[in-house]
Structures are given as C-alpha cells and as structure tokens.
Amino acid sequence: MSRPKVLVVGSGGVGTICALSLTVRDRSEVTLVVRSDYDLITSKGYTINSCTYGKLEGWRPHHVARNVVEARELYGEFDYIVLTTKNIPDGTSTCEDIIRPAVTEKSTIILVQNGLSIEEPMIAAFPKNTILSGVSLIGSTNYNGVIENKGRDHIILGDFKKPELRHENSQEVIDKFVEIYQNDNGLNKIEIDNDAQKTRWEKLVYNCVFNTMTALVNLDVSRCQIFSGNDALFRPAMKEVIAIAKSVGIEVSPEIPEKYIHIGDGFFYSPSMCVDMRKNQLMELEVILGNPLKIAEKNKVSTPILSTVYHLLIMVQQRIKEERGIIKIDPADFQCNSDKYSEIYKQKYHQ
C-alpha cells in the first residue's frame, strides 16, 4: 500500500479535519462520505477556520461520496476506513451496518469515536479485520459546511486488543497510518498508544460526568461549576468512573480528575451530549455511560450518582426518540397497572 486508500465516514467537525489532515499530507487517496451536505460540498466545498491549517475556502478532499455504497463503487477498495460518526447503538442504525458495504479483507477499521466497549460489536462483525482505537482530542464543529476548528488536531491511535491478541499486521498498519496522517512541522499530532483501553477510560472521566450532567440540566460546564457542580456532583462522580476502571485493572492517572475539572475553566463550553439534547438529537448515552455501568454492575462497583444520572438520561433519550417519531407512545396501550408498562413497551418495540 504505497499510496493507501482511506475512507472517512462521518463529516462532522472531527471527520472533516481528519480528511483535511490526510489530504494536506497527500500520501493517501482520501474519500469522505458526506450525506446531508453533499450538494453544498460538491458545488462549493468546505469553509475551514482551523487553528491547525488556517483559513481555507472551497476545500474538498480527493473524493466526496454520498454514502458508503457509492464510495465503494466509485473509489475502490479501502485500506483504512476511519469512522467518525456518533456511536448510538440504540439509534436507528449501528456503526457496523453503516460501514459494512465498504469493508473488505484488506480494510483496517479505525474508530475515532467516544465511549467504551465500542469495539466489541465491530470485532464480532468483522473478526478478520484489525480494529484500531482513535481518541480525538480536537475541538471542532461543522455547521452547514463551515468548520470551526479551535483545538489542534490530535489523535491517539492504538490497537483495541492486548498485544498477544492482535492481528499480525497490527503494528504495520498503525505505523503506516501515522505516516500518512502526521503532517510536517508538527502541524497536527498523531500519537501511538500502547494502552488504548486506559486512554479511553481516562477520557471517560470527562465524558461520563460532564457530557451526561450538562445534558440533564441543559447548561454548559462553567455554569454548572458556578452552581457548585465541582464538589456537589463532578468530583464524586469522577471517583465512580475511576473505581469502575480499577475493577477492570486500569489505573487512571492521578492527575486526570483535576485536569478535567479545570480543562474548560472560563470557556462556558457545552459538551456534545448537551448539544445533542438541545438539538433534539439522540445522545451517545450507551457508549459513554451505559457501557461503563454494565461493567460496574458486573464487578459490583457502587455507582450511586452515575446510575441515577443514567436512568434519568434513559428517559430523556426516549423523550427525544418520541419527539423525533422513532417511537410512538399511545396512552390507550397503558391503561393498566404501571408495573406492566415497560413490558408492554418492550413487546411493542421489540426492544
């Protein structure tokens, strides 16, 4: 693979800058799947305001495709499939289904996504492919083809599996991706990560706490802190995340909680789950909080705050589903003992 073919699936703030980094480097052939903005991007291209790459007007990667099927048909077999969509297993389609049309024997799949236990269904669906973990630390948004990239592009890349379980090509495909991604003069940053699970748990110390609680109360992180959030909720909840990590043998670095408590000081930043709730979009609740709590339950770790937050957010997620028409509640179905409600609901929606 002298000039690998890369498919980037998901053209939000993260995916677009990912495609840009690869295109600037120009050691791969980059196809970006662009769904709702397809006509806009093929005619006008992106407007990029990037702390990493400056201002660009009318930028496009090598190829743009309407969907994964079209990408496969028009631009061939991909060496890398970089998935940067939201991961919502309780939503309308799974990540496995989204990329399936493009996966071939030679594909390495890179999940540049939030959350925990996201690789397991992917490994089950594509057992012969190497699945890499990409944790993005970028700050980047896409509104109607205008990319605002305020944090330097920074990806931490590693194999999800422990060294002894990895496919034999694991190190080779990681090294190759670093080579085609890392731009000169340290413009962006891609790091090899030998402990991908630890990196994910450390990011969860932020996401399990700030993403979830800001979504419940509809406030940015700084306002929550003004209203006493640091000591009342954030720090105690972070301890619960760290205890769950410990139950699977992962020691979160001791500086992590205070780093995250202060990472947004003065920024009045709203995390993605809060933004999704405001837009009435499904939230990444299961991969960010549900999956860690499954581990807590299995390992009997006490998580009173996170469990309460989770059960409340399940209700919010269902509210969003009803408002979007994904589910429909007919009161006539529920004129009975309320302890039978969830069973009736499950039967109706096969959940």
Next chain:
Amino acid sequence: MSRPKVLVVGSGGVGTICALSLTVRDRSEVTLVVRSDYDLITSKGYTINSCTYGKLEGWRPHHVARNVVEARELYGEFDYIVLTTKNIPDGTSTCEDIIRPAVTEKSTIILVQNGLSIEEPMIAAFPKNTILSGVSLIGSTNYNGVIENKGRDHIILGDFKKPELRHENSQEVIDKFVEIYQNDNGLNKIEIDNDAQKTRWEKLVYNCVFNTMTALVNLDVSRCQIFSGNDALFRPAMKEVIAIAKSVGIEVSPEIPEKYIHIGDGFFYSPSMCVDMRKNQLMELEVILGNPLKIAEKNKVSTPILSTVYHLLIMVQQRIKEERGIIKIDPADFQCNSDKYSEIYKQKYHQ
C-alpha cells in the same frame, strides 16, 4: 367570630376552589387575592368545571382584591388567612412577606402548600398567631380564569405544632374552619389531622420523587414508568424519603409507596414542578426536596438518589432564574479557577 372573614391568597387551581368551597358554604365572608387575572375576574368571573361543584359561569367569591394590602384596606381584619401560593423561599419574595400586610393578632394562618419545614419561617415571623397545616389532595388547575377541577376538593387540616406546644385557641379555630368549609352532603371533604407532620411526610413520598424527577427529564409520570422508572428510580427514591421520615420519628404508613406508584396509572399526569419547569417558572425545589435533605444530612441518612437529583435540580432552578432575568451570569467574571466560581457568584448575588 360568628361569620368569620377569610382571606385566600393565591388564585391558582387550589386557591380558587378553596374560595369556592367557602363561598358555597356561605358561613364566612370570603376575599380572594387575584393578581394577574384581576381585570378578567372582576369583569367576567371564573369559569368553573368542577367534579365537586359542577359547571359554573361567571363565578366570583364575595370580594376580589388586587393584592394583600388592598384586601386589608377594603375588607377589614381577617380571622383566617389561607395561603395557597407556591412556596419558593429562594425566589423573589417569601411567603411571610406576601401575607404580612394582612396579619393581625386575630389571624389564624393556614398554609395550604406543598413541602416540609414551611411553617418554621412563618412561626418565626408571626409567633403569636396560630399556624395551621393544610394538605390539599385536590386535582385542579387554573388557565386564564378557567378552573379545571378533576379531583374532589379534599383538605387535611391540623396544627403544625405538637399538642403541648399549641396556642390555646388551636382546637377552636380548627373546628371553626371545618364548620365554615365542609359543605353539606359531603360535596367536599375537610378532615382534622392530629399528626400534621406525618401527613406532610407521606405526601412527600410522592412529591420528593415524582415532582422532582419528572421536572429533570421533562416527561409525565406514566412515560417515566414506561421507561422503567418504577424500579430504576421511583421505588428506591421513595425508600430514601421514608428513611428520612424515620430519622425524625415518623413512620410512614406501609401502604403509601405502592399507593403513590399506582395513583396515576394511565393518567399521563405531569406534577407541578415539571409543569413549572416547562413554563420556565421557579420550582418549589427547596420546600419539596431541599428541606427534607437538610434533615437527612443532619441525621446522617443516606440519600444517594435524592441528593443527586437535588444537586441537578439546583442547576435547573438557576438556569430558570437566569432565563427569567432574576440573575445574570457574566462570563467575564469567571475567567479563573472554577473552584472559585461559586464563591464569586455568592458574593455577586449575596446568597
């Protein structure tokens, strides 16, 4: 007081039906304070759709006043002041301040309000007056002068204080109020309550749980139950309320939790805090949940679910305050370590 004068303060669903019950009985002279709807009510009166009193068009009590000061000036000294407003000590004015202009030596004050520890500031403000606890079990709303009363008017009335601490006129003023309130043929129902605190704690088993959680997730009770609320949140949280009650020597009757779990089966009912949140109005958070949790803290009762819900709702309450312009957050004041935020905020708002 052969024909007592009664002032009803608060003309929502509860207060209006309260004034109606007294007026129908016609053994007292009833003045109702009507603020925002004053012109409408003096010109057209109320439209009443009541399961207790049927359909009435253009109904008015004996007197209507714009505010408490006007009521005192025009309609004299009151034997009873019945307070049916929301009780929001963290809002713009306290209940004590609201009724103060009408309180004289002869006034008995009846708090027909939700929550706990609401009598203490009232007793401190008016130590010479008898303060009665009125728990209303009515279902009644007022939208622009149209009263929809779907649950029979039912008040449980008692002295807040233990028998040995009561004013000497306590039994007399209770008996008299029952006489002027209880209509013939059991149309409505007023009960004398010898254990007002127990009655309040039992109502809190509902309010601490359903009011608070539905406000956080913006869903009616039945939808929360469809999404597994009974076992995931409601029953465990009710146990916490019962444990707090026990710590002050009050045994909640054992049938109460299941009674409340099923009281709204099939109704898709949204409790008042949820309605307030939707209308962007301040919620009765402190009297419903904050005050019970102060007791829990003092008596070292573990309340992981309720405490989490409370701290989240504090943030929602502050969000509502900011949206209503009661407070203003200027990000320029908070360009520092987030652990200093709440101190800066308190200094700015003298809270």
